[in-house]
């Protein structure tokens with residue numbers, strides 16, 4: 001199958017290229033700020049399936065650039081999906097825990113009420129809605145707290161800070177599942193094949209287990225890397241940021257296990273591999 005991937009250098013896009021033969025489109029080939037160009041790229045490639053792994057992911061910066069983020073995260077996936085619908089090509093799209101408001105402490109189900117707290121979350125929700133409205137055969141995969149040795153993510157930020165800092169204050173009241181980018185890529189490939197084979201699709205959750213706080217994830221990183229950094233857990237209110245972030249990012253991942261046999265990965269194994277790769 002000819003798989004067309006939007007995104008090339010991002011965390012998930014990089015893993016897709018490592019795991020499968022795909023045509024990955026860098027920004028120069030398909031800029032998501034130009035939705036029509038994305039649709040045209042699909043028409044030109046005539047793929048058997050499309051995976052959108054590109055997005056505007058700078059959560060704080062999106063507060064000041066919401067209209068650009070909306071074009072990239074909302075309008076572009078919508079244009080891709082309409083092109084897919086016209087051609088009868090299935091589409092796999094990645095979305096986020098940040099579509100939820102983070103209330104309570106129960107894991108979010110795929111059909112729970114969405115109510116994003118920040119601009120990034122609003123634009124990602126717009127993308128989901130545009131894809132559903134297009135009528136294309138699709139799977140929307142919501143995930144959370146992505147990390148990998150490639151690209152920018154919280155774990156790499158912690159590794160960088162450990163070069164110069166002996167203590168850090170990290171929020172310990174935001175709870176979620178850190179997810180290896182490799183696991184998301186694997187899930188996208190399974191979903192693309194299943195949709196090709198006639199599966200119905202829909203909205204699914206896939207995130208790493210067990211759930212932790214950002215402070216715990218930082219401690220686990222420093223322990224594996226042998227870095228002596230003291231982590232003080234602090235409440236979100238003590239770490240002001242431009243974008244509000246949800247406290248409860250737990251995602252219930254049972255429907256993707258049931259329908260596709262995709263189980264939540266244990267992030268600790270992937271973190272250990274990643275730290276070894278970065279420190280060797």
Ligand SMILES: NC(=O)C1=CN([C@@H]2O[C@H](COP(=O)(O)OP(=O)(O)OC[C@H]3O[C@@H](n4cnc5c(N)ncnc54)[C@H](OP(=O)(O)O)[C@@H]3O)[C@@H](O)[C@H]2O)C=CC1
Nearest residue numbers: 008009010011012027031032033054055057143145146151
């Ligand atoms: N990172 C995370 O923690 C989470 C991510 N997600 C979702 O997972 C998906 C993959 O995220 P991840 O791999 O982490 O993303 P990254 O931030 O690692 O990479 C984003 C990718 O999108 C590309 N991109 C950004 N803007 C444009 C544009 N205007 N035109 C074309 N390409 C563009 C980037 O290209 P370039 O290299 O040229 O900048 C890059 O390849 C996204 O949909 C994201 O919303 C969901 C939950 C958590």
Ligand SMILES: Cc1cn([C@H]2C[C@H](O)[C@@H](COP(=O)(O)OP(=O)(O)O[C@H]3O[C@@H](C)C(=O)[C@@H](O)[C@H]3O)O2)c(=O)[nH]c1=O
Nearest residue numbers: 057059096097143144145146154169170171214239245
């Ligand atoms: C660097 C640092 C961050 N923090 C906090 C800020 C924030 O609440 C939390 C994580 O910071 P980040 O900026 O890495 O997180 P953020 O970029 O918001 O991560 C999110 O990215 C988007 C794309 C998603 O879709 C989400 O699933 C999630 O992964 O850690 C501290 O408390 N202390 C620190 O020293």
Ligand SMILES: [Mg+2]
Nearest residue numbers: 057058059153
């Ligand atoms: Mg970030």
